[in-house]
Amino acid sequence: MSLLAVEHLDARHGLLQAVRDVSFELAEGEILALVGANGAGKTTLLRSISGAHRLSGGRVRFDGSDVTGVRASERVRLGIALVPEGRRLFGSMTVEENLLVAGRTKRPGRWNYETVLDAFPLLREHAKRRSGELSGGQQQATAIGRALMTNPRVLLLDEVSLGLSPVAVNLVYESLQAVIESGATIVLVEQDLSRALRIATRVACMLEGRIVLEGKAADMTREQVTQAYFGLRRGDSGSAAS
Amino acid sequence: MWADQILQGVLLGGYYALIACGLSFMFGILRIVNLAHGSIAVLSAYFVWVVAEQFKISPFLALVAVLPVMAAAGWLLQRTVLERSLRSGALTPLLSTFGLAVVIDNLLFQRFGADTRSLAPDIGDLAFNSWDLPGGASVGQLALITFVVAVALLGGLQLFLSRTPLGRAIRATSEDPDTAELVGIDSRNVFAAASAIAVVTVAIAGTFLAMRSTFDPYTGAAQLIFAFEAIVIGGTGSLWGTLIGGIVLGVAQNIGSQINGEGFLIAGHVVFFVVLAARFFIAGRDPRTLLRALRGATARGATT
Numbered sequence: 374m375s376l377l378a379v380e381h382l383d384a385r386h387g388l389l390q391a392v393r394d395v396s397f398e399l400a401e402g403e404i405l406a407l408v409g410a411n412g413a414g415k416t417t418l419l420r421s422i423s424g425a426h427r428l429s430g431g432r433v434r435f436d437g438s439d440v441t442g443v444r445a446s447e448r449v450r451l452g453i454a455l456v457p458e459g460r461r462l463f464g465s466m467t468v469e470e471n472l473l474v475a476g477r478t479k480r481p482g483r484w485n486y487e488t489v490l491d492a493f494p495l496l497r498e499h500a501k502r503r504s505g506e507l508s509g510g511q512q513q514a515t516a517i518g519r520a521l522m523t524n525p526r527v528l529l530l531d532e533v534s535l536g537l538s539p540v541a542v543n544l545v546y547e548s549l550q551a552v553i554e555s556g557a558t559i560v561l562v563e564q565d566l567s568r569a570l571r572i573a574t575r576v577a578c579m580l581e582g583r584i585v586l587e588g589k590a591a592d593m594t595r596e597q598v599t600q601a602y603f604g605l606r607r608g609d610s611g612s613a614a615s
Numbered sequence: 616m617w618a619d620q621i622l623q624g625v626l627l628g629g630y631y632a633l634i635a636c637g638l639s640f641m642f643g644i645l646r647i648v649n650l651a652h653g654s655i656a657v658l659s660a661y662f663v664w665v666v667a668e669q670f671k672i673s674p675f676l677a678l679v680a681v682l683p684v685m686a687a688a689g690w691l692l693q694r695t696v697l698e699r700s701l702r703s704g705a706l707t708p709l710l711s712t713f714g715l716a717v718v719i720d721n722l723l724f725q726r727f728g729a730d731t732r733s734l735a736p737d738i739g740d741l742a743f744n745s746w747d748l749p750g751g752a753s754v755g756q757l758a759l760i761t762f763v764v765a766v767a768l769l770g771g772l773q774l775f776l777s778r779t780p781l782g783r784a785i786r787a788t789s790e791d792p793d794t795a796e797l798v799g800i801d802s803r804n805v806f807a808a809a810s811a812i813a814v815v816t817v818a819i820a821g822t823f824l825a826m827r828s829t830f831d832p833y834t835g836a837a838q839l840i841f842a843f844e845a846i847v848i849g850g851t852g853s854l855w856g857t858l859i860g861g862i863v864l865g866v867a868q869n870i871g872s873q874i875n876g877e878g879f880l881i882a883g884h885v886v887f888f889v890v891l892a893a894r895f896f897i898a899g900r901d902p903r904t905l906l907r908a909l910r911g912a913t914a915r916g917a918t919t
Contacts, residue, residue, distance in 0.1 A: 444801065445793075445796035445797055446795075446796045446797075446800055446801045449796075449799035450799055454797070457794065461791060461793075461794040461797075463790045463794070463795075464790070466787065470783050470787075471787075473783060474784055474800070475798035477783075477784060478799035519798060523798060523799050
């Protein structure tokens with residue numbers, strides 16, 4: 374049975390329909406990379422799954438239960454955690470406080486304050502600093518650590534490399550490796566196609582709110598993903614790449 | 616003489632800080648200017664007075680009995696009135712709390728009439744006893760207790776916000792309610808808890824108001840003004856700023872009364888307007904920055 378199932382999900386921003394009839398399932402331990410151009414609806418889809426964005430149609434099922442009408446905070450208690458785009462840390466609070474405040478859910482699991490600091494060693498020396506004063510990479514590590522503190526069964530990662538230097542991106546992904554190796558179930562929104570294809574077990578490409586390509590990462594070529602990414606027909610990819 | 620007036624002003628400031636504590640907490644956390652603040656303080660005073668008279672117990676014991684009820688009232692206030700009002704824009708809570716104040720005042724008038732009452736007779740000598748200090752000054756026992764309670768309450772709230780899981784959740788929710796939801800915090804319940812805490816502090820302040828002076832159903836408006844002046848002087852939303860604001864207001868009023876017999880209230884209002892104007896001027900004389908000016912140097916929340 375799938376851990377997470379999205380069924381015919383529609384989501385709007387006012388008059389704009391950002392996500393159209395999206396369906397997919399995710400089994401425990403799978404890593405799904407959601408790729409697509411800016412405005413394709415990836416972030417809205419993740420926010421809809423997390424409960425941060427109200428659906429205009431469709432359902433979200435988690436572990437067999439319909440969670441469509443469930444508040445975001447309750448979904449976290451059930452085991453769905455989102456690392457939002459832009460980190461959205463509590464800037465006036467220290468790194469330690471950002472992590473501990475998420476630990477209130479008290480879901481059982483391997484993640485606690487110490488294990489998070491072990492996974493993200495760069496946070497240990499900054500634990501007492503206000504999160505608003507940190508660099509982008511340190512903030513992203515804090516945001517991921519904060520989500521892990523809720524001991525999620527599904528981790529939704531939205532653009533973890535956005536706005537970070539290549540060095541910081543590598544640091545964050547090195548730390549994420551420990552999370553991936555723990556068998557976590559992840560939905561990853563990532564603009565870096567190569568990195569997404571390397572990490573993911575499955576890939577879904579979104580275009581104008583729809584999933585236009587989905588499959589196992591191992592079976593998919595970079596060219597296929599690129600064509601879907603830009604909405605190109607076969608044979609057009611040469612001109613798109615140039 | 617002047618030293619005594621300043622000392623009495625500092626102690627009076629303790630009362631103002633106490634009455635302003637809940638207003639400051641509510642503004643700092645919930646971003647609501649609660650215009651029913653003074654009326655809730657007077658409602659609490661009546662509640663304590665009724666319990667103390669009915670069961671012939673000390674007002675301090677009656678307060679202990681009343682606090683859980685007021686906490687529940689604060690919770691309900693948030694869930695039924697303030698939460699809905701906030702969804703309709705920043706001005707709606709002003710209207711709804713103003714309406715609530717009118718309702719409370721008139722219900723109290725209908726039930727208790729216009730007679731003034733006081734808890735002073737119920738606390739015996741504490742109401743007028745004082746300790747003499749060298750140089751002819753004296754410190755009223757009740758005034759000193761009020762000051763100590765104000766400092767303990769403000770310090771306790773500060774510790775609560777910075778050291779406890781619920782305190783951290785309140786700060787996180789105050790900073791970004793949507794993101795707080797994403798880390799498992801039910802923002803509705805956390806805001807309701809913050810409102811309950813604020814109303815508990817108002818109940819304590821209302822009881823001290825009733826012990827140090829008389830009150831009637833319409834006493835709340837003046838208390839709201841004093842509380843508002845104290846937190847604007849100290850920087851709205853800042854707990855320690857509230858104490859400083861209360862002291863500055865109390866000292867200004869006492870010095871004003873020393874200069875002129877009718878200068879008590881005027882001096883307080885003048886200091887309030889001078890501080891407000893200074894903040895307004897420093898903020899760049901731009902009306903859009905008025906709110907930031909009101910918040911003062913400690914606008915980063917109640918935790919600073």
